[in-house]
Amino acid sequence: MKERESRYFRRIDTSVYKRLYRSKEFMDDCFNEQIDLDLIARQANFSQYHFLRLFKRVYNTTPHRYLTQKRVEKAQELLKKNDNSVTGVCFDVGFESPGSFSTLFFKYTGLSPTEFKRQYEHKVMLTVRFPEKFIPACFLISPVLFPD
Amino acid sequence: MITKLSHASILVLNQDEAYDFYVNKLGFKVHTDAKMDNGFRWLTVTPPGQPDLEITLLEIKPGMMWDEKTANTLRELVKGGKLGTGVFEADDIQATYEELKAKGVKFSGPPEEKFYGTETIMTDNSGNWFSVTERPKPKP
Numbered sequence: 001m002k003e004r005e006s007r008y009f010r011r012i013d014t015s016v017y018k019r020l021y022r023s024k025e026f027m028d029d030c031f032n033e034q035i036d037l038d039l040i041a042r043q044a045n046f047s048q049y050h051f052l053r054l055f056k057r058v059y060n061t062t063p064h065r066y067l068t069q070k071r072v073e074k075a076q077e078l079l080k081k082n083d084n085s086v087t088g089v090c091f092d093v094g095f096e097s098p099g100s101f102s103t104l105f106f107k108y109t110g111l112s113p114t115e116f117k118r119q120y121e122h123k124v125m126l127t128v129r130f131p132e133k134f135i136p137a138c139f140l141i142s143p144v145l146f147p148d
Numbered sequence: 149m150i151t152k153l154s155h156a157s158i159l160v161l162n163q164d165e166a167y168d169f170y171v172n173k174l175g176f177k178v179h180t181d182a183k184m185d186n187g188f189r190w191l192t193v194t195p196p197g198q199p200d201l202e203i204t205l206l207e208i209k210p211g212m213m214w215d216e217k218t219a220n221t222l223r224e225l226v227k228g229g230k231l232g233t234g235v236f237e238a239d240d241i242q243a244t245y246e247e248l249k250a251k252g253v254k255f256s257g258p259p260e261e262k263f264y265g266t267e268t269i270m271t272d273n274s275g276n277w278f279s280v281t282e283r284p285k286p287k288p
Contacts, residue, residue, distance in 0.1 A: 017246040024247065058243045073177070080178060127182040127190060134180075135190055136155055139204060140212055 012058065019044040020058055023051065027063065031070045032094040037063060071095060072108045079117040086113045155192070157204045158233055159226050160274040163191050166205040169273045173251045176203070188212065195236065226275045233276045241266045241282035 023044040027035070040063050041051035055063050071093040078089045087098055090113070095101035105113045127134040160166035170176045176193040179202050183189045188211065192202040208223050210216040225231055238244040241259045245268055249255060256269035259282070267281040 012242065014242070014246065017243050018250075020243070021247045021250060025250070058240050060239060077171075077178065080181070124180065124182045127180060128184055131182075131184060131188075131190070139155075139157075139190075139206070 012054070016054065017058070019046065020051075020054060023055070023063070024059070024066070027067050027070060031067060031074060032092060034094070034096075035067070040067075068104055069108065072105055075101070075105060075113065076109065076116065079113060080120050082121070086117065089113065153201060155202045155204060156234070157206045158272070158274075158276055159208050159222060159231070160205050160272070160276075161208065161223060161226060162274070163189055163205055163207045165273050166207075167191065167193075169253075170203075170205060173248065173253055197237075229271060229275045229277060231276055233278055235279040235281055236270075238280055238282050241268065241280065244280065244282075 023040050023046075026043040027040060037048050037052070041048045044051055046054065052062065055061075055066075059066060061069070074093045075089050078084045078092060079086070084092075090098050090101040093101075095104070102112055105111075105116070109116055111119065123134075131140060158166070158170075167178075167181075170193050171178055176195055177199070179192040179194050181189070181191050189207065191205045193205060194201055194203065206213075208214070208219050208226065210219045214222065245255060245259050248270070254271045259266045259268040259280075262281075265281045265283045267279055269277055270280050271277045
């Protein structure tokens, strides 16, 4: 047990970090394609088992969870832009069906994609129309507030 | 009693470039990106592990907050790397360093062990610099 613990706390070699990062970068670049663990692990030249263990240790998440989170985050980013529809975003970020997109989006954000988009657009619209109600005063006026 | 910090500012030279740095490179989330009719852009981001801290990416330009002379002075200070803005924390500093370096982020050098953790210095694409630190983890 002690040996296992000391192995766990041993520093990871820089070259391993670089290889792990290659796989993470691959997911960042190809999140909208159908990629599996084997393909991701191969980017780092690790076996699936070894890759999974190291990835989890360094990034505190599994590659699958990282990829899903990446897709949901990208979806959030795209939904914040006016001209993107929910269905379009679903396929743009690599989900295969609007149903699974909605379910996973809800799991990660607590909102459906439609509701997320509606709430964000409403907040921006109110901020633009009534900046004094949403932007703290220190950002809207001259900082010369305290004359002698 | 003041209980916490909800907003902080990072003065930037260009908001589009700052968006690219903080969102696309560092992985911060956009909280609000609202463009006013008068040209003012309220752009705030949040660190991934701190969704209730809005960091305002405030473009330095003459307007509501600064006159032209003050804005020029501030731009020179930021551009010249004279302003240290704060400390970011990372779960794994070596992984973060390797990843961000590969994305073109500038560092003072590899992370070094200090009394308070393992640290390196990073600059953003305006010239602001930050400590990036991994706190020592308690052994089980």
